[in-house]
Amino acid sequence: xxxxxxxxxxxxxxxxxxxxxxxxxxxGMTTLLDAGADPFCALILALYYKDDFALSSLLEYDCALxxxxxxxxxxxxxxxxxxxxxxxxxxxxxHEATAKAKTLITGRLVGHRRRLTDWAAAMFxxxxxxxACMETISDGRLLDRFAKPVVLALCRKGSVxxxxxxxxxxxxSVYHDPNMTLLIAEQLYSGxxxxxxxxxxxxVTPLQIACTNVDVHKERWELISWYLDKGAMPHxxxxxxxxxxxxxxxxxxxxxxxxxxxESAESVIRRILRRIYDLCRSAIVDSCxxxxxxxxxxxxxxxxxxxxxxxxxxxxxxxxxxxxNDFTPMQKESCGEELCRLEIFERLGMAHTCCYAxxxxxxxxxxxxxxxxxxxxxxxEDSNFSHTLELYMSIYRRLRREHVGPFSNFWCDWWAAxxxxxxKEDRGSHSTSSNDYVPSIGEIRLSVQSKxxxxxxxxxxxxxxxxxxxxx
Ligand SMILES: [Zn+2]
Ligand SMILES: [Zn+2]
Numbered sequence: 001x002x003x004x005x006x007x008x009x010x011x012x013x014x015x016x017x018x019x020x021x022x023x024x025x026x027x028g029m030t031t032l033l034d035a036g037a038d039p040f041c042a043l044i045l046a047l048y049y050k051d052d053f054a055l056s057s058l059l060e061y062d063c064a065l066x067x068x069x070x071x072x073x074x075x076x077x078x079x080x081x082x083x084x085x086x087x088x089x090x091x092x093x094x095h096e097a098t099a100k101a102k103t104l105i106t107g108r109l110v111g112h113r114r115r116l117t118d119w120a121a122a123m124f125x126x127x128x129x130x131x132a133c134m135e136t137i138s139d140g141r142l143l144d145r146f147a148k149p150v151v152l153a154l155c156r157k158g159s160v161x162x163x164x165x166x167x168x169x170x171x172x173s174v175y176h177d178p179n180m181t182l183l184i185a186e187q188l189y190s191g192x193x194x195x196x197x198x199x200x201x202x203x204v205t206p207l208q209i210a211c212t213n214v215d216v217h218k219e220r221w222e223l224i225s226w227y228l229d230k231g232a233m234p235h236x237x238x239x240x241x242x243x244x245x246x247x248x249x250x251x252x253x254x255x256x257x258x259x260x261x262x263e264s265a266e267s268v269i270r271r272i273l274r275r276i277y278d279l280c281r282s283a284i285v286d287s288c289x290x291x292x293x294x295x296x297x298x299x300x301x302x303x304x305x306x307x308x309x310x311x312x313x314x315x316x317x318x319x320x321x322x323x324x325n326d327f328t329p330m331q332k333e334s335c336g337e338e339l340c341r342l343e344i345f346e347r348l349g350m351a352h353t354c355c356y357a358x359x360x361x362x363x364x365x366x367x368x369x370x371x372x373x374x375x376x377x378x379x380x381e382d383s384n385f386s387h388t389l390e391l392y393m394s395i396y397r398r399l400r401r402e403h404v405g406p407f408s409n410f411w412c413d414w415w416a417a418x419x420x421x422x423x424k425e426d427r428g429s430h431s432t433s434s435n436d437y438v439p440s441i442g443e444i445r446l447s448v449q450s451k452x453x454x455x456x457x458x459x460x461x462x463x464x465x466x467x468x469x470x471x472x
Contacts, residue, residue: 016045017037017038017041017042018032018037019032019033019037019038019039019041019042020041020042020045023045023046023049023051023053023054024051024053026057029054029057029058030061033058033061039058039061039063040063040064040087042054042058043055043058043059043063044087044090046058046101047087047090047091047094047096047097047101048094048096049096050096050097050098050101052098052100052101052104055101055104055105056104059104059105059108062164063108063164064164064166065086065087065088065105065108065109065112065164066086066087066166066167067084067085067086067087067168085168085169085170085172085176085177086109086168086174087105088102088105088106088109088174088177088184089177089179091105092179092180092181092184093178093179099183102181102184103184103187106184106187106188106191107187109174109188109191110142110187110188110191110192110193112164112165113142113144113147113165113192113193114142114191114192115165116143116150116151116165116167117141117142117192119159119165120143120150120153120154123154123157123159124153128153140192141192141193141194141195142191142193142194144173144174144193144195144198145171145172145173145198145200146171147167147168148167148168148169148171149171151165151166151167170200170201171200172198172200173195173196173198173200173206174188174193175193175196175198175206175227176198176200176204176206176209177206177209178209178212178213179213180210180223181223182222182223182226185223185226185227196232197227197230197231197233199237203237203238204238205232205233205236206227206232207224207227207228207232207233207234207245208238208241208248210223210224210227211224211242211245211248211249211252212241212248212252213252214249214252214256215252215253216256216257216258216260216262217265218264218265218268218269221265221268221269221272222268222272224245224249224272225275228245228275228276228279234246234276234279234280235280235283236248240366240367240368241367242286242302242355242367244279244280244283245276245279245280246276246277246279246280246284246299247280247283247284247286247297247299247302249273249276249299250300250302250303251302251303251357254303254304254305254307254357255307257317258317258320258321258324259316259317259320261324266324270323270324270325270326273324273325274325274326277325284299285297286354286355288353288369289353289354289375290352290354291345291350291353291382291385291386291389292305292341292342292345292346292350292352293338293342294338294341296354297354297355298335298338299321300318300321300335300339300342301338301339301342301354302355303317303321304317304318304339304342304343305342305346305352305354305356306346306352306356306357310424311343311415311419314339314343315411315415318335318336318339321335329406329407332407333400336407336411337393337396340393340396340414341389341393343422344389344392344418344422345389347422348385348388348422348423349423350382350385350386350389351378351381351382352378353369353370353375353378353379354369355367355368355369356369392418396414399414400414417447417450418447420447421447
């Protein structure tokens with residue numbers, strides 16, 4: 001093979017490097033690797049083809065686990081590495097990667113980082129360690145977020161750090177991954193990666209990322225719970241995201257059909273939601289100013305805002321949310337009132353001046369608030385609508401006060417009456433005239449009361465409305 005390029009060319013026509021043809025043929029693989037073949041692209045293919053034996057052989061050969069510029073090819077499948085920091089991230093995000101493959105890579109990563117940490121511990125004095133953010137390595141922990149500055153400091157000292165120990169370009173912890181699983185997190189932690197609550201370059205913690213990626217499956221919730229067990233802070237500091245775990249989860253669930261949660265996952269999710277609520281209950285309203293809410297966005301607004309679902313699906317979602325959160329009658333009343341405000345607001349075609357999801361391709365989980373100037377303008381434009389909205393709400397409150405039955409009966413009949421009066425389309429888009437679809441107050445009252453008259457009052461349990469507080 002003297003004089004040959006053992007790496008071949010990976011371009012549009014040749015996506016397989018020579019190493020890929022040695023999968024299952026250990027002698028051939030070792031020969032190429034000994035001759036200097038770069039195992040990085042072959043690792044990706046081994047993951048794609050679920051070839052754990054080839055993966056294991058390549059990893060044993062001390063392959064680098066973090067991408068550097070030279071590895072990033074523009075062709076498929078290698079171009080996907082642009083969005084991943086490391087082979088572990090790539091494997092976590094790859095449907096084809098087996099559980100064994102992920103565990104093998106995690107084990108290797110721990111091994112590499114142990115070598116780097118021990119090396120740094122031997123090379124730097126305790127004073128130097130403090131200066132270079134390396135104080136954490138003294139208690140047996142592995143270097144994580146600060147691994148890159150440590151490598152650079154080692155280079156400045158004249159050390160030649162092998163490529164295999166390169167910790168990646170980005171200054172973030174190994175937990176900063178949208179596809180992190182509980183199993184891998186546990187393996188990383190027991191291997192020595194103990195900083196589960198570090199900030200990345202954007203000021204985001206792994207717990208925030210987990211909240212952003214929460215869905216109807218219990219695994220994501222269990223990871224959130226695990227971060228909390230390990231001492232992660234439930235309150236966040238990044239200004240462009242919901243400010244705590246509970247708000248972040250509500251925001252993320254806006255596009256999830258929580259009514260689809262499987263029965264087996266329900267008890268887990270309910271337990272974890274209860275725990276998160278207890279941790280965040282002092283700050284469950286944000287500081288947004290919008291006609292859609294009374295005091296700022298609450299979880300119920302974040303859960304429903306601007307998602308364009310019809311009332312039937314929206315109210316089913318609300319029922320499920322109330323069940324998952326184990327709402328007291330009072331909490332359900334106050335959340336229902338806020339949801340009612342939001343629904344009428346959007347059906348009237350009013351414009352939000354509160355936080356909203358950043359459109360693609362910007363970061364998932366981030367929320368924006370329109371500029372002060374824009375908010376001011378929108379609120380001015382909607383001032384007529386806001387009077388209409390307030391009228392609807394005052395009728396809602398008055399009828400609820402007059403009604404002696406349980407909230408659920410009132411809620412059903414209120415919507416049965418109001419649904420036909422409110423516009424059904426154009427949800428979220430701005431209407432031009434405040435007189436569109438606005439019935440007279442008498443009309444609304446009559447319509448609702450005709451429904452309410454059907455109650456058998458003696459069957460109903462009375463809920464004292466005076467004591468109803470805001471859901472805080
Ligand atoms: Zn709003
Ligand atoms: Zn908000």
